[in-house]
Amino acid sequence: MKRSLPLAIVFIGGIIYFFAYFTPHYFSEYILQQKILVDWLKILGLFAFVIGLYSLIHLHATKIKRKVDNWQYSVMTLTGLTIMFIFGILVPEKFGGGIDQGSIYDWIFMNVQVPLQATMFSLLAFYITSAAFRAFKARSVEATCLLIAATIVMLGRVPLGESIRSATKGFLDFPLWTQWILDVPNMATKRAITFGVALGMIATSLKIMFGIERSWLGGSE
Amino acid sequence: MGFWSVLGTLVAAVFTLAIFSFLYKDNPFYKAAEHIMIGVSVGYGLAQLYHLGFKPYLWNPVFKEAQYELLIPAAIGMLYFGFLHPKTRWLIRIPIALFMGIGSGFSIAPSMQAAIYTQLQATIIPLWQHGLTFGEALSNILIVVGVFTAIIYFFFSWKHKGVIGGLAKAGIYFLMIGFGASFGLTVMGRISLLIGRVIFLFQDLPKVIIGIF
Amino acid sequence: MxxxxxxxxxxxxxxxxxxxxxxxxxxxxxxSNPPIVPDRPVQELYNFIDALPEGTPIMICFDYSPDSLAELNPMGRALVRHAFSKNLRVIGLALAWPAASGLGLEIISSSAEEYGKIEGVDWAYFGYKIGYSQIVIGMGKNIAQTVQEDHKGLSLNNMEMFKEIKNYDDIGIVIDLAAGGSLGLFVTYVNTMYNRPVSTGVTAVMAADYYPYLQSGQIIGMLNGLKGAADYEKLVNRKGLATRGMASQNWAHIxxxxxxxxxxxxxxxxxxxxxxx
Missing domain, CATH: 1.10.287 (Helix Hairpins)
Structure with a gap:
């Protein structure tokens, strides 16, 4: 029951919806596709979020309760979450609550979350430069191909490439070469990878539908 | 510029610098900023979900428009809460199974069409015909050869020896050029993200500070 | 030495x-005034939008979080400005990340203010909609039934704009501003299943992966990273953050x-x- 019921649902759901895609009948178009696939599944999605939320709260609450190292930071995480919850959901709009522009929630988003997230990812600029300096070496013919292509693209995507083109009267045309690299060899290899990924996804979908792939069930029971 | 706007810019600057402080070494300011970010972003998502998901999808249709059939997916969704107790943990497999079954079944045909048939069709291109310049014809030939040899490289059912080995080797060169292009663009992308923050710190923030005085 | x-x-x-x-x-x-010459894919998207008849709605999906706003916000702003300057209508929403909800709203509402456009008539914003693939599939059948309410909780059925916009058939182009794999979904469903034009603006990190879709015609044009945004700003003749950043980008690459x-x-x-x- 614990395993066979979910496996049966996956199999029956998979088969029905595989054929629903090709069936232009009211039942398929309206009931299966609009009602169940769209209206029902998006409601299911709402509840899936709860698992993530619970895990986060549980993790940090446990850290605080057990006073593990750096537990004070967990207090900050939970405080941030609680403040957003209070102003976003509990406080009425006339007191600055709600999620509209101009609300306290929106102010915190724009002035706390946006700069924090944007800066966090901007750190990668420093690390990629350091990595390029230390590790981007022409150790073999293959690595040299990679290095030359990367250098051409780096030059062709910035105004310097345009300036060199003008200065050499089109002899060193990095923007054109960049476009060609992206359009031809890059496109060809990415297409080959797309085939592989798509076939892999379809094969996995079929394996899930037919119960061959069962890792999603988790646990042994 | 209003008080809240000025305060907001200053708060944003403090958090920006707290994150940048990590470049020197890990420190409590960075850790605090990182943890606040996690809490605030999850809280942001939660309120979005409540106002733009829960209310319009479930609450309003059921309680204002009497669409009681929507209680069925809500009941199935409640099974997610089964994971709170070891004995009922298996129940979360049911909503997941619905997602997986319906999602897998419905996506097979359009995925095949979008990522295989159409892509294959776009690879069947004229290698030489009237009206094509030499450069265009060469590019078309390289596209076909590139796709073919890169696929061969990923084909492990035959040993990469002889002709197959040669084709796979050619595939590696195409792949390396492709990865080089990706790397060049990755460098560009990462620098762009930094530029966004630098513009904020050195152009937008000074304007606000000057405005205060 | x-x-x-x-x-x-x-x-x-x-x-x-x-x-x-x-x-x-x-x-x-x-x-400085760094030379910016728009790429072919950027020009293709610009030409397509430019040729749409007045009043045509375009849909922009803001599928990124603040991590990538330096590249994608300028694209969104330039696209929305272009649309409003051509008297096109704009529909915005966020599917992949809840945090995109506020970013997209800021772009559309501030641009609408610049061009004197009215919410509910010239533009609409749905905010973050959970469901992702279900929403993309559902909007091809019925936008109002799928999305139900806009970011303010107003029913789409009561909006002037959605009296004549039923599904993708009534939309000129669907543009996905993406920092993740969401474009695949738009190509699979909007373009393949519903046969409607799709385009994209992506972070430079991901751009190389989408050239197969560009060559096959499954997407019309593409904005690639900060350069793509700067190119579009050049085409719409409004220098913004992307153009301001290109000089720094130049020196960093050197x-x-x-x-x-x-x-x-x-x-x-x-x-x-x-x-x-």
Whole structure:
């Protein structure tokens, strides 16, 4: 029951919806596709979020309760979450609550979350430069191909490439070469990878539908 | 510029610098900023979900428009809460199974069409015909050869020896050029993200500070 | 001399970090007018939008979070400005990340204010909608039934705009501004299943992966990273954040190329020394 019921649902759901895609009948178009696939599944999605939320709260609450190292930071995480919850959901709009522009929630988003997230990812600029300096070496013919292509693209995507083109009267045309690299060899290899990924996804979908792939069930029971 | 706007810019600057402080070494300011970010972003998502998901999808249709059939997916969704107790943990497999079954079944045909048939069709291109310049014809030939040899490289059912080995080797060169292009663009992308923050710190923030005085 | 060179090569990485910060910052204080020539894919998207008849709605999906706003916000702003300047209507929503909800709203509402456009008539914003693929599939059948309410909780059925916009058939183009794999979904469903035009603006990191869709015609044009955004700003003749950042981008690339060259010289010299020994 614990395993066979979910496996049966996956199999029956998979088969029905595989054929629903090709069936232009009211039942398929309206009931299966609009009602169940769209209206029902998006409601299911709402509840899936709860698992993530619970895990986060549980993790940090446990850290605080057990006073593990750096537990004070967990207090900050939970405080941030609680403040957003209070102003976003509990406080009425006339007191600055709600999620509209101009609300306290929106102010915190724009002035706390946006700069924090944007800066966090901007750190990668420093690390990629350091990595390029230390590790981007022409150790073999293959690595040299990679290095030359990367250098051409780096030059062709910035105004310097345009300036060199003008200065050499089109002899060193990095923007054109960049476009060609992206359009031809890059496109060809990415297409080959797309085939592989798509076939892999379809094969996995079929394996899930037919119960061959069962890792999603988790646990042994 | 209003008080809240000025305060907001200053708060944003403090958090920006707290994150940048990590470049020197890990420190409590960075850790605090990182943890606040996690809490605030999850809280942001939660309120979005409540106002733009829960209310319009479930609450309003059921309680204002009497669409009681929507209680069925809500009941199935409640099974997610089964994971709170070891004995009922298996129940979360049911909503997941619905997602997986319906999602897998419905996506097979359009995925095949979008990522295989159409892509294959776009690879069947004229290698030489009237009206094509030499450069265009060469590019078309390289596209076909590139796709073919890169696929061969990923084909492990035959040993990469002889002709197959040669084709796979050619595939590696195409792949390396492709990865080089990706790397060049990755460098560009990462620098762009930094530029966004630098513009904020050195152009937008000074304007606000000057405005205060 | 060689020893000094190797010593320099062995610098603490924090010195490199400092160099990056300086190189990116200084160009912002030097007035310059870097040459920006729009790429072919950018021009293709611009031409397509430019040729849409007045009043046609375009849909922009903001599928990114603040991590990538430096690249994608300028694209969104330039696209919305172009649409409003051509009297096209704009529909915005966020599917992949809840945090995109506020970003997209800010772009559309501030641009609408600039062009005197009215919410509910000239533009609509749905905010973050959970469901992702279900929403993309559902909007092809019935937008109002799928999305139900806009970001303010107003029913789409009561909006002037949605009296004549039923599904993708009534929309000129669907543009996905993406920092993740969401474009695949739009190509699979909007383009393949519903046969409607799709385009995209993506972070530079991901752009190389989408050239197969560009060549096959499954997407119409593409904005690729900050350069793509700067190109579009040039085409709509409104310099924005992307154009402001291109000078810094220029110098940062030059520095990285020099560092790569130095790194390789050091590698070759070390190899030579090792073979001598």
């Amino acid at each position: 060689l020893k000094l060179f190797f010593k320099i090569m062995d610098l603490d990485r924090r010195w490199i970090f400092l160099m990056v910060a300086v190189i990116v910052t200084i160009p912002l204080f030097i007035p 520095m990285i190329i020099i560092l790569i060259v130095l790194g390789n010289i050091s590698f070759l010299l070390t190899k030579k020394q090792q073979s001598k020994q």
